[in-house]
Amino acid sequence: AQSVTQLGSHVSVSEGALVLLRCNYSSSVPPYLFWYVQYPNQGLQLLLKYTTGATLVKGINGFEAEFKKSETSFHLTKPSAHMSDAAEYFCAVSANSGYALNFGKGTSLLVTP
């Protein structure tokens, strides 16, 4: 079985500051890991994913994440926050390509001027 835990249901950063959203996973097989973003009243948009290969993955809008097997983590970072980054962020895991996604509870990112 696969599951993820997102630490911190709300994170607040100042515009221009580092964004760090935490995700730890549990998986009985090598995981496929994803970060999605959701803006109010919209569906989910993929930010980035890890399947195999390079453990540092870069996504859209300047976000990146590093797969650390020893720490069972897949934290999302962005060097400099923009006001437009304010949204809900979800970490997800699946057992293989195209399998059902298991999502965390989400982290709401607030960006202050």
Next chain:
Amino acid sequence: DTGVSQNPRHKITKRGQNVTFRCDPISEHNRLYWYRQTLGQGPEFLTYFQNEAQLEKSRLLSDRFSAERPKGSFSTLEIQRTEQGDSAMYLCASFWTSGASNEQFFGPGTRLTVL
């Protein structure tokens, strides 16, 4: 590629009524998924299809829920005898097993309110 579409976007119903939602996936995508998202939570998997075959159902999918994908294109999700606890956003996603992206593409969702 017009993306995944869902109809209706909003549905308000009274407890005990039946409701049906529709999802139109991206045209070449052979897998279609349904998820449910309640307020303040992440999406939870309900079921998925490959073409017209329903391959997996979550234990969250009670007997009051039924999903179909009769011709391997669009899908419908029906909830019978709705309960207040069914109030949620119902999300549909599609996926192409022959593609290289490993990405499920999500629709905008149908928000159900049961009074």
